[in-house]
Amino acid sequence: MKKTKVIVLAENALTNPGKLTRYLNSLKQPIVVKETCFGAYIEGEEELVDKLAQDIRNFEKNRIFCKDRGYPIWDERRCRAFRGGGPREGFHQLEAEQAVLDKIGLALDKIEKEGLTPMEEVLAKERELIKRESKIPVEEFKNIVEKVLGSKNEA
Incomplete structure (x- = not known):
């Protein structure tokens, strides 16, 4: 064939x-x-x-x-x-x-x-990344934006 x-x-x-x-x-x-x-x-x-x-x-x-x-x-x-x-x-x-x-x-x-990384390690790293990349509160984001924009206006 x-x-x-x-x-x-x-x-x-x-x-x-x-x-x-x-x-x-x-x-x-x-x-x-x-x-x-x-x-x-x-x-x-x-x-x-x-x-x-x-x-x-x-x-x-x-x-x-x-x-x-x-x-x-x-x-x-x-x-x-x-x-x-x-x-x-x-x-x-x-x-x-x-x-x-x-x-x-x-x-x-x-x-x-x-060799292969044990699945427990992979899942632990995934949880760490998800936690680190989690959303921030809106108010905190507003403060960051205002701080960044304020420093550009001052320059």
């Missing part, structure tokens, strides 16, 4: 879409590879595509991310070449996901190095 995978590179990945595509093509495997602005699509037999995706992830496991794609490469229902241009459905979501992958990768690095 055929499968298509999306390979997305985080902004802080050491590779780029061109290098990734050249590498995939150099493998001489029975796959179709399409370079994209965020990484690449690979398409082929399910087992081979899954294996290649895992191998690629292992090069920079917290900088290269993969997910299944619901449509084959060059599918006329999704491909810009057949629809007259413009972004394809889901592109903006993928763009938003890619924008945070570098932070996700850094978090994964930290988890690997230090």
Whole structure:
């Protein structure tokens, strides 16, 4: 059965879409590879595509991310070449996901190095932040505004 995978590179990945595509093509495997602005699509037999995706992830496991794609490469229902241009459905979501992958990768690095923080600590920190960020009384806010505006008028 055929499968298509999306390979997305985080902004802080050491590779780029061109290098990734050249590498995939150099493998001489029975796959179709399409370079994209965020990484690449690979398409082929399910087992081979899954294996290649895992191998690629292992090069920079917290900088290269993969997910299944619901449509084959060059599918006329999704491909810009057949629809007259413009972004394809889901592109903006993928763009938003890619924008945070570098932070996700850094978090994964930290988890690997230090382990997971116990949930009790996470919840305690959350309560502390909520308490610190809680609303102030209106009168106190008015006093702060008047103080700030008053100091600007005096300058």
